[in-house]
Amino acid sequence: MQGIQSAAQVTSWLVTGRELFLIIHILGILCFAYIVAKRLVPLVRAQRDLRFDHPLARLGRVLKFWLGQWKHPRYKTAGTIHILIFAGFILLAMRAFTVLIVGVSENFVMPGLSGRAGEIYNTITDYAATIVFLCMVIAVIRRLVFRPARYAVPARFGKAHAADAIFLLALIAILMVADSLFAAAKAAAQSQQGQPLEVLAVFSLPWILQSVLASTALPTLGRLYFGAYLLHEVTFYFLLCYRPFGIQFHVETSLFNVYFAKLDREILKPVRWGVSDEHLDQVKSFGVKTFEDFTWKHMLDFYSCADCGRCSDNCPANAVGRPLSPRFITIKARDYAFQHYPVLGRSNNGTPLVGCKESGSIYSEDEIWSCTTCGACEEECPLLVEYIDKIVDLRRGMIDDGNVPQSLQKPLKALESRGNPYGKMEKKKADWTKAKDFQQTCNVKVVDGKNSADTLYFVDSITSFDDRMQSIGRATAKILTHVGENFGILGASEKDSGHEVRRFGEETLFMALRDHNVDAIKASGVKRIVTADPHAYNALKHDYKDVPPVEHISQVIAKEVKAGNIKFNPVENTDSIYAYHDPCYLGRHNQIYDDPRDVLDAIPGLKRVEMKRSRDRSFCCGGGGLMLFYEPKEDQRMGVKRVQMAAEAGANVIVTACPFCMVNIEDAIKVAGMEGKMTAIDLAELVDQQIARGVEVSNSSLNNPISCHLEQSEGSAVLANSSKTPDSSLRSE
Amino acid sequence: MEILVCVRRVPDTSENEIELNSAGNDIERDDLVYSINEPDNYAVEEALQIVARVGGNVTVATVGGEDDEEVLRREMAMGANHGVLITDEAFNGSDGKGIATILKAFVQKGSYDLILTGVQAEDGGAQVGGMLAALLDYPFASLVNSIEVLDGKKLKISREIEGGNKEISEIDLPCVLSIQTGINEPRYVGMKGIRQVAAIPIPTFGVSNLGLEPSAVGEAAAKVKRVDYFVPTLGKGAEILHGSREENIDKVLELVAAKGGLK
Numbered sequence: 001m002q003g004i005q006s007a008a009q010v011t012s013w014l015v016t017g018r019e020l021f022l023i024i025h026i027l028g029i030l031c032f033a034y035i036v037a038k039r040l041v042p043l044v045r046a047q048r049d050l051r052f053d054h055p056l057a058r059l060g061r062v063l064k065f066w067l068g069q070w071k072h073p074r075y076k077t078a079g080t081i082h083i084l085i086f087a088g089f090i091l092l093a094m095r096a097f098t099v100l101i102v103g104v105s106e107n108f109v110m111p112g113l114s115g116r117a118g119e120i121y122n123t124i125t126d127y128a129a130t131i132v133f134l135c136m137v138i139a140v141i142r143r144l145v146f147r148p149a150r151y152a153v154p155a156r157f158g159k160a161h162a163a164d165a166i167f168l169l170a171l172i173a174i175l176m177v178a179d180s181l182f183a184a185a186k187a188a189a190q191s192q193q194g195q196p197l198e199v200l201a202v203f204s205l206p207w208i209l210q211s212v213l214a215s216t217a218l219p220t221l222g223r224l225y226f227g228a229y230l231l232h233e234v235t236f237y238f239l240l241c242y243r244p245f246g247i248q249f250h251v252e253t254s255l256f257n258v259y260f261a262k263l264d265r266e267i268l269k270p271v272r273w274g275v276s277d278e279h280l281d282q283v284k285s286f287g288v289k290t291f292e293d294f295t296w297k298h299m300l301d302f303y304s305c306a307d308c309g310r311c312s313d314n315c316p317a318n319a320v321g322r323p324l325s326p327r328f329i330t331i332k333a334r335d336y337a338f339q340h341y342p343v344l345g346r347s348n349n350g351t352p353l354v355g356c357k358e359s360g361s362i363y364s365e366d367e368i369w370s371c372t373t374c375g376a377c378e379e380e381c382p383l384l385v386e387y388i389d390k391i392v393d394l395r396r397g398m399i400d401d402g403n404v405p406q407s408l409q410k411p412l413k414a415l416e417s418r419g420n421p422y423g424k425m426e427k428k429k430a431d432w433t434k435a436k437d438f439q440q441t442c443n444v445k446v447v448d449g450k451n452s453a454d455t456l457y458f459v460d461s462i463t464s465f466d467d468r469m470q471s472i473g474r475a476t477a478k479i480l481t482h483v484g485e486n487f488g489i490l491g492a493s494e495k496d497s498g499h500e501v502r503r504f505g506e507e508t509l510f511m512a513l514r515d516h517n518v519d520a521i522k523a524s525g526v527k528r529i530v531t532a533d534p535h536a537y538n539a540l541k542h543d544y545k546d547v548p549p550v551e552h553i554s555q556v557i558a559k560e561v562k563a564g565n566i567k568f569n570p571v572e573n574t575d576s577i578y579a580y581h582d583p584c585y586l587g588r589h590n591q592i593y594d595d596p597r598d599v600l601d602a603i604p605g606l607k608r609v610e611m612k613r614s615r616d617r618s619f620c621c622g623g624g625g626l627m628l629f630y631e632p633k634e635d636q637r638m639g640v641k642r643v644q645m646a647a648e649a650g651a652n653v654i655v656t657a658c659p660f661c662m663v664n665i666e667d668a669i670k671v672a673g674m675e676g677k678m679t680a681i682d683l684a685e686l687v688d689q690q691i692a693r694g695v696e697v698s699n700s701s702l703n704n705p706i707s708c709h710l711e712q713s714e715g716s717a718v719l720a721n722s723s724k725t726p727d728s729s730l731r732s733e
Numbered sequence: 734m735e736i737l738v739c740v741r742r743v744p745d746t747s748e749n750e751i752e753l754n755s756a757g758n759d760i761e762r763d764d765l766v767y768s769i770n771e772p773d774n775y776a777v778e779e780a781l782q783i784v785a786r787v788g789g790n791v792t793v794a795t796v797g798g799e800d801d802e803e804v805l806r807r808e809m810a811m812g813a814n815h816g817v818l819i820t821d822e823a824f825n826g827s828d829g830k831g832i833a834t835i836l837k838a839f840v841q842k843g844s845y846d847l848i849l850t851g852v853q854a855e856d857g858g859a860q861v862g863g864m865l866a867a868l869l870d871y872p873f874a875s876l877v878n879s880i881e882v883l884d885g886k887k888l889k890i891s892r893e894i895e896g897g898n899k900e901i902s903e904i905d906l907p908c909v910l911s912i913q914t915g916i917n918e919p920r921y922v923g924m925k926g927i928r929q930v931a932a933i934p935i936p937t938f939g940v941s942n943l944g945l946e947p948s949a950v951g952e953a954a955a956k957v958k959r960v961d962y963f964v965p966t967l968g969k970g971a972e973i974l975h976g977s978r979e980e981n982i983d984k985v986l987e988l989v990a991a992k993g994g995l996k
Contacts, residue, residue: 417766
């Protein structure tokens with residue numbers, strides 16, 4: 001090339017461009033390698049995490065969540081901007097690589113990108129650089145002018161992150177400008193000398209710059225060309241080495257974070273990877289107490305967080321002013337890692353993470369107990385950062401140290417001695433079946449040595465003992481009876497499923513409850529399990545092993561409706577507008593979104609609306625199990641917010657499918673002063689109330705004659721009455 | 734500091750439905766679950782916190798039978814260094830003074846700077862702590878709700894007095910204190926912790942190795958005997974207001990004001 005010298009050829013201060021750029025390359029790469037090596041130090045000291053299995057499944061997730069940016073469109077503006085930047089970066093990767101090499105070897109052309117292919121690639125990347133540049137401008141404007149609330153940093157979590165974010169955005173913008181200027185100066189010089197032009201894409205940033213530079217003198221163009229190259233070079237390596245100090249580290253780590261992301265999210269992390277339950281007694285310390293108790297993947301999560309705030313934006317605990325913000329669980333841990341494993345200097349570690357502020361703890365106890373494990377944060381995270389396992393691990397550490405709020409100690413102790421958090425006597429577990437008018441119509445048998453059944457109805461503690469929730473149990477039993485199911489309950493030998501016991505970190509107690517229940521279930525000889533409690537459902541399905549298949553009652557009802565075994569009377573109160581609230585452990589954790597809705601839509605005349613936050617964005621009602629005993633510090637109840645959301649959607653009946661949701665929502669209706677304007681009903685209760693009992697039951701159930709059939713006619717009479725006032729019949733005054 | 738905490742296993746009031754037996758002279762004890770007497774748990778926690786500050790050992794002891802080992806293990810899982818079961822057939826039927834006599838004999842076997850008891854047993858009469866102090870000729874303070882260790886074998890303690898007020902005293906060691914609940918937040922003891930201390934042998938003491946006269950303890954020596962249990966008759970129930978929210982608020986204010994609750 002004549003006219004202007006290539007960047008490699010330029011000589012100044014006795015150094016050729018080639019030498020200068022070679023030195024920058026080597027320094028830049030060495031520096032980056034050193035920083036990354038330092039960042040990997042805590043990962044080496046971390047706990048094991050078995051994430052090297054199923055490479056194909058993992059690759060599939062990389063294609064979907066990394067390359068496909070699957071979660072991003074959930075936030076339309078930010079998502080679109082990110083997808084454009086990401087696509088731009090992917091497209092520009094080869095161009096950046098080529099440009100870097102050109103500084104040392106001026107005639108370098110990426111194999112496969114010579115001739116026509118190269119021209120097409122250049123055109124595409126001219127536009128890509130332009131789009132990335134524009135996205136940077138938009139992103140900076142968003143940060144400066146529009147300031148989306150989720151980027152704000154509450155005072156208790158330190159200073160705002162905006163300046164750092166804008167600095168990084170500006171660096172990328174500079175990189176794009178330098179890259180374009182480099183191409184534009186070259187093209188302008190070629191054009192002035194009448195040489196064959198490297199065609200620049202019309203209206204792209206290089207094209208515009210070329211037009212501006214069209215009449216610039218050649219020597220100036222030469223200097224611009226070299227200057228642009230140098231700027232590109234320096235900015236590139238500065239960014240490369242600066243990113244591991246903040247949120248843009250995700251540019252490097254995201255690919256690995258998505259590849260190693262948890263495949264079976266519904267299964268809780270074991271106390272220690274590679275240690276079986278039988279050997280757990282030999283593990284001295286449970287859970288996460290110091291930073292090094294996290295697994296290497298959880299540390300990688302900390303590095304990979306892009307600080308986008310989507311987790312906390314969806315976190316119900318954060319929404320009601322509890323001390324928890326998932327975003328800062330990560331950010332604080334990342335800052336801890338940076339501080340205790342510095343790039344320069346020795347690492348120091350071993351300080352407790354929770355509780356002890358004087359010794360530098362980063363989390364408060366309340367922060368860690370505030371989580372309902374609803375999973376909204378994980379559902380949202382574009383980088384598949386995990387939260388529930390970390391929260392549970394931190395709780396395991398607190399339980400192990402005896403650091404448990406008094407409000408939780410009582411129910412935990414009761415679970416240990418009585419098998420339920422209320423301290424009720426075991427022999428009263430089946431008392432809900434003995435309600436007078438219920439027992440006359442539906443006789444629920446206890447599956448013990450004498451009675452056997454095909455199906456086990458696993459009731460769990462709250463439905464067994466809570467006066468209000470017993471109604472859900474009775475409705476469930478009546479539905480199972482109606483469809484001719486040969487079912488029974490475990491009665492006194494059923495203990496709490498332990499679902500929340502495990503999620504509150506009391507693994508040893510959970511194992512005792514689980515082992516007891518597994519033995520009882522196996523001894524009962526049932527072939528399948530049905531439950532109306534999503535928490536029990538989740539425990540039986542994912543936490544228990546070697547038990548028969550388990551279904552939630554909403555799945556059973558949906559199936560029976562489809563098969564024609566359940567027919568409904570039309571809704572009589574036409575003023576009722578129903579909204580279905582997805583329980584976290586039915587929806588997000590088990591993807592059962594459609595069955596309950598299908599059931600509702602099968603009821604003639606039922607008007608149903610969707611709340612803005614529904615399905616996988618459902619808003620937790622306040623949490624179940626032990627969370628009912630915990631006294632959180634909060635401005636407002638989650639349930640109150642949820643009830644208001646239902647009202648906004650225009651509903652006056654909230655249908656849910658979980659006894660804990662019922663507790664929280666009914667309480668919230670009272671707290672919000674909406675009694676009379678809003679009611680709550682469980683799906684099973686509604687179905688039981690609307691079932692048309694005179695209708696013939698299909699032949700499948702006739703093969704399964706059970707005691708309840710005899711009383712059917714009487715039952716239908718009772719229920720026909722109650723269905724006349726569908727909205728109020730189950731509400732206590 | 735060597736601290737002895739005297740503990741007791743009682744029916745857990747929050748997890749049982751206490752009913753009288755048919756004879757009416759005891760509660761129905763089938764199906765009961767037992768746990769550590771709650772105030773005793775606070776006493777052990779306090780002992781552990783003192784030892785964490787100034788060093789020493791915590792020993793927990795109980796007078797009872799084999800079943801009572803359970804609470805000793807729970808307190809050992811909490812962090813107590815030693816558990817001791819004081820058991821003998823001759824102890825059966827002891828009254829408060831009998832228990833105090835047994836404990837006195839045990840205390841004199843060792844060397845303790847501080848002896849703690851719970852403020853009272855949930856099924857007892859808050860008598861053993863004071864009697865033990867008297868028998869040992871030690872100073873005694875009851876209803877203690879904070880302890881600070883001073884130099885020179887002294888403690889600064891506060892006691893809860895009427896109206897939630899506090900009385901601050903200095904007390905010489907060795908002494909006996911009965912601990913009020915709320916003095917601290919006892920740590921949680923999980924199943925894992927209990928399992929880890931399950932195999933530690935618990936020494937037992939009886940009449941012979943405590944050097945006690947069998948006639949000085951047990952039913953024969955008891956001067957207080959339980960004669961009856963009864964359930965009090967139900968008084969007038971709470972008043973339920975049946976108005977609108979506003980009416981109820983006004984009514985409540987009026988009622989509270991009438992009782993002198995509002996000034």
